[in-house]
Amino acid sequence: MFTRWLKTVALLMFFVPWPAHALLTIEITGGSEAALPIAVVPFGNEGFAPPEDISSIISNDLKSSGRFAPLKQSELISQPHEGQQVNFADWRLLRSEGLLIGKVSSQDGENYQVQFQLYDVYKSQQLVGKRYNVPASGMRNLAHQIADIVYETLTGEKGVFSTRLAFVTEIKNADGSKRYALQISDADGASPRTVLQSRQPIMSPSWAPDGDRLAYVTFENAKSEIFVQELSTGKRQSVASFRGLNSAPAWSPDGKKLAVTLSKNGNPEIYVLELSTGKLSRVTHNSQAIDTEAVWMPNGREILFTSDRGGRPQIYKVNADGGRAERVTFEGNYNASADISPDGRMMTMVHGVNGKFHIAVQDLETGAVQVLTETRADESPSFAPNGRMILYATEQKGRGVLAAVSVDGRIKQRLGESGSAVREPAWSPFKK
């Protein structure tokens, strides 16, 4: 297992032009026999060489999902780039069910033509084929898009490779002071870019359903304050800076409201803030307890939140227009930071057992709880928009890193960024 993992890393270092500060390692635990063998043939090249190795990015994406087992390059029996060069009998021998081939060409090194064809090897049949014109700068995104098409064609589910991650980084300066950044990267951790910097902590990034706005909490005005920032323009606006806490923003499914935590009346309570009017309506009423970390059910009518009204933090459910809250978690003495799968069936949360904090999922129908991680400081779980994986923050050698685990616990990924501590990940919605 370990040598295989090492080989994977070696392959990645060799073929993929990773930015120096992003590295994704994938460990697949449990039966990977469920993974579908696929041959991703290195794309052919005419004219100028592409700035990114498209086929490596696609292959790595597919592998990271845990649902595909791309053949090693050394196993590839031939390297066709066009349909007429494919001999299906060869690929059947390798027991590869899928075959992806393609070609990249450019006359000027700026604009590229990219084409690919995906085959069902056993049926000797093309499943999908497309041709693109793309600038050099769009090459990596295109690779993720092609990986999404392959994933969806072969599994019937949408891929998340061209979605994005938001997270907070903390860098310690030489004088011991710290600086913080809100960053966005590709779903594989590549191309991280900073959308906000501050010398004060940044917390709780939350994606609007349109994928172009982020709500987050900063301390830049010496207290917690909620901002909404439009990514395409960089425009940002303070939406909550009441006395006391202003925290834990969560977008309603229609993108018009934020559920927030405010303590302006003396105690942390959940409110719903209508963004166009600024109108606030109070959802929870429990003057002794901490009520925070709201998250909307996909139906837009109910909100889950964390409360210690029963003594320790547990997750409760309440109507978005108020009313009586009902307890949702019963296993373990610490459950917090809920997120809901896009279909509304599964909840993920931080699950505390004996002072250790793991990521768990709870089936909202049956109440069955499964603990997915063994590390002791796991937090901030966030569902992928297809509901397959859960991104979360954990610690490695005392430093914050991001990791992901599949909903069934079988696939684990780790995403490292050297030089800074990384935390509070939020997986973007699908691109609109």
Place this chain on the structure above:
Amino acid sequence: MKKLKLFAVLVPLLWLAACSSTPNKGMNEGDVAVEDLSAQTSGVNGQGNADGSEYGSETQVVVGEDGYQGNELNDPSNPLSNRVVYFEYDSANVRQEDQATLQAHAAYLAKHPNVTVRLEGHTDERGSREYNLALGERRALSIRQILMLQGADISQFQVTSFGEERPAVDGSDESAWAQNRRVEIVYLGR
């Protein structure tokens, strides 16, 4: 002057932001640099300081104009020199050994009604960040309650929580956690 300072802060930040990201891969998200305003609140004589000191790390009391000299506050043998109160895990209850410190601060505040303090609540790193932000506030409010019961006025307080975001000590063991579960009493002068 103010504008110039702001510019001096913004330009390097923008430059940093530009450097820290890899070449734009077809996304158009705009970078935003945040001007750090917190330092302005720490300027005791009303002077903002745009490239300012770290917020929350003030340990020096600066002398105000209306006659309170920091003698008592700065005397290391005086309980007033003790500005940090510690807590048990997931608790906002004040411990017996901190009662004397709080009594001294309450008496000082009652005697100097023009003096204001900021109570900064903090937690250790364990568990949910958002819950911890609320827990930090609960701790700060619990200290305010005690100081008010002993004669301080509500107008003398600012309450802020940083949750687990500003640990006093980096580390993930009981010793670091114990030092991070705290409320800092920061004298603001005036």
